[in-house]
Amino acid sequence: MNRVIAISILTFRAAWRSRAVHSALALVCAAVFAFALTARGDGTLPGLAKLIIEYSFKAAFWILAMFALWAGCGAVSEDIRRRHIQLLAVKPLRCSELWLGRWLGISTIIAIAIAICGILVGVLATVAGNTYACPKSETDVLNDHVLTARWRILPDEHIPHHEVAQCLSSLKADGTISERALPEDAWLYALQKVKWSRATVLKGVSKEWTFAIPKSVRPRAPNDGAWLKIRLRSPTRDREPTSMEWTFTSLNGKPLHTLSVSLPPDGVHYVKIPTSVIKGGDTILVRLSQVDNSQNEPLMFDPYAPLEILVSRSGFGGNLARALLIVGCQLSLVAAVGVTAGTAFSMPVAVFVTVCGFLVSSGAVFFTSEKVVNYAKVHDPEKVSAYARSASWVLHKLSRLLDPLIRLDPVQLLVDGIHIPWSATIVTCVVILTTYTALCFVAGVYLLKKKEVALPE
């Protein structure tokens, strides 16, 4: 362990004294301040705070990702090129210790930079909340929905396999989907169709959602905040507000709460509900009855997240710390990939290979995500070449690579004021460290062992 520490101290010192780290840190701080000073938001204080948090964080993330990439790729490759490795490799140092030391050193710098960035963002968002003169309603929204951490309870939206299969076969029967379409594409398209049809509530029809409240959800006090978040999508613009009646009942039919609201049929709406409705371990049914019959158009919910129940849990600080921890782990993974690539290639090539790796994997996720239209929707699938079908197949396989990494988006959760549980934080960090990073470690050590580090140029 002492040797690993020695190498990490060496890496830390070398990086800390280089201009690149100073530039990266200065850029991170400048990006955070620049967004804080120039962000205009949607004209409201919560909007401004959200923007500051989201864009500052994202800018800092990308700058630090570039730094992690540069430092990671150069950690071993530059040692080999400048021959420093000849001093280290003759010492009683295992390849694993060298790799780990290098990675830990870079990760330490990343951790410091992330901490600085987190403190800045936290302070700026809080200062913005206290400085701007605005109506109390805006300050309340800021405190209730942005600078907070809330439990998010999603409805049970499980779509049975047979329902998708049925939809798929009817789409195939009417010729929308060809028999030649790639099975994954066809399935995604059918799934999308089912989701959209479920999200549409026709005039005069009621709809019910089931919420299983996790045991861990325990509102702290009766006057604590709890909200029903409703996401609506209107196919036509400028529709008049629709009156709705929302009924909360327990699983055995006992009425818990009823509220009547009139909401525009588009956008995101928060409706406050009493915390007495929320009991950890219970299952509640939320039923929508459209009262307003004057509207001819159906009511359309967001097919991906129609409803959420939000319950106040804790402050912004703890959530920020957990988000930072996950972001730190993600960046240290970038460094790990870089260190491994740097053992095989020279620094510029290692940077290129790493960037390509990330681009291809994240591109694959993007192109195969269910939000995009896919090949299955072709009217004349015979015109789709085997080349294009093969590309789609490869993308599907590649997208699975990054799936565990992107399942939790800490910055988005932070911006939305959603509580990031410690359990999820630890699981994500452990997955990153024990699978992706560990794989990089194994590959890096193998390559380092195989490499002759003193070959003439």
Add this chain to the structure above:
Amino acid sequence: MLLCRQFFALTHLTIMESLRQPLSFLLSAAAIVVTGLAPLLLMHSLGEDGKLIRDTALAIHFMAGLLLSTHLAAACLAEERRRGTIAAVLSKPVPPAVFFLAKFSGIAAVLICFSFCATIAGLISERAAEHFSTEYGFVTDWRAGLLLTATPAAAAIAAAIVNYMLKKPFPSTAFGFLLIFITLAALVCSLFDRTGQWSPFGFRFDWRLLPAGILLAAAIVMLAAVAIALSARLDGPATLAFCFALLVAGLAADYIISATPYHAISLVMQCVLPDWQTFWQADRLNRGGHIPLSHVWGALLYAICYVSAVLTVGSLAFENTEAS
């Protein structure tokens, strides 16, 4: 005369040095592959029309050019400063300004070759997406797309054979083959239509992309001038960071200049910040317009003035740099 000879000798050396950087070939090849894949991935996935392809091809051209220019500037000047090889050249009767300008010329020549590849790739990619319409469904000229994406692989294979047989360096040979093969790919595309039928000289290229490519090449050369001027004093990562910041600031030049409260400062900003909007003409193409020749000449004149100013400052900075 001696100065000219020295200048050309050093330019030739810089070109060879730049082409032997593996990244020159890798970045060019990657730009071509991604541009070639764009119609196949984007159009089928997002259902957009050719606009997306044009934007993507030009954006890849610009970004890869930015990376290549900063990398070459760092590799050819900052690295030479670090290794001390610069002292060996400057100890000869070579004026530092000639050395500095020759370095820039060499890098600019390589970047123009890169821009040629990226522009041709954009043309073929646009052609691959040309026949998109809802009537036909998501149909692309996959033969053109495949030909384009296969070009870097063919160049790499040819260079590997030459390397094996004649022991010529792989990266520079591959780059040379890339130039040849992409030109051939464009010619082959001009002989066949989308269905693979013989159609001699029916290019079906969107030639409007050509001036757009030339403008981007000028923008990349401007960035290279900034990068080489910075490399006289800074290391690679710092140069890249600065160039990237300049790129972003240049894109928001209008906003920054209008937001500057003092006239004098805004005037300085106008001179210092490059106006990338002059060189980024994708929007004009997407609206169905052409890039007038007068605009191209005006932009090139602007680029020449900007490059001259930057190189003068860079050359002065380089003269005052201690070589060892």
Add this chain to the structure above:
Amino acid sequence: MGESLDKPVTARGLVKIFTDFWNRPKVRAVDGLDLEMRPCEIFGLLGPNGSGKSTTIKILLGLLRPTAGEVAIFGLPPTDVRAKRLVGYLPEESYLYPYLTPRETLDMMGRIFNLPSAERKRRTDQLLEMVGLTAAAHRPVGEFSKGMARRVGLAQALINNPSLVILDEPTSGLDPIACRHVKDLTVTLAKSGKTVLLSSHLLADVEDVCDRVTILFNGRVRARGSMGELLEKRNIVRFAAPDPGTEGVAKIAALVREISGKEPEVDHPSMDLEEFFLEVISEASRQDETLSGAAPTCTPAPFLLNE
């Protein structure tokens, strides 16, 4: 394989061929080298540039893998961590981290050898004193001249009090005084029980300190043996005596001529340049005590002598 302290270096049939990307042979750097070193000796590896000295050393250190043949350091493979614990290496150029100061460099190397903090500090202080860099201990190595960096390189090679010291061109970049000190140090190290492998193309360095030498050319051994065996001219005898005057010289010459039947060569012995230079500098330093660069002491670090 276990440790065997009586065999510091053993190499049999060592071959190293550098290949190109296609694995075709490019250069045959070492060609069938056999090498065996004895404990506590100073072994010289001599040869012109490109003769394979540094490649041989890098193979012995596990930095390069031999194409053929066997290598053992204290009976262990050179890549074995146990073998590396016993070795100190000064590369042909001091590939030091430019951002670190000499003190940080030595401390880091000490950490790698798992030395306790107090011991690291003691050794660092002693080594800095030995190489004359105590005053420059807090300046980054990147600011150093080649000679000063070389001294840091030497100090780091000795931080673990190694049993086998491998010095590749140890005097390159050093001034004559430092060269002398390095040579004296090499002898002292051998006397204190360490084995030294010294590679150089400076013949005087090797001649001054080595017990045995191997001369390499084009990757092959061209000569080997002890200094005495290789350099002694057994058919010639040299006398050194106070000047007996012209007459005395003539008498002795006549006597030698009578006995051997050949004309003897008679001249005055001269001081070599190194000796003369050291004398001048020693006199100068007595007069002017302020020094801007490194000022090495002649005494090796006490811990190297197991004190």
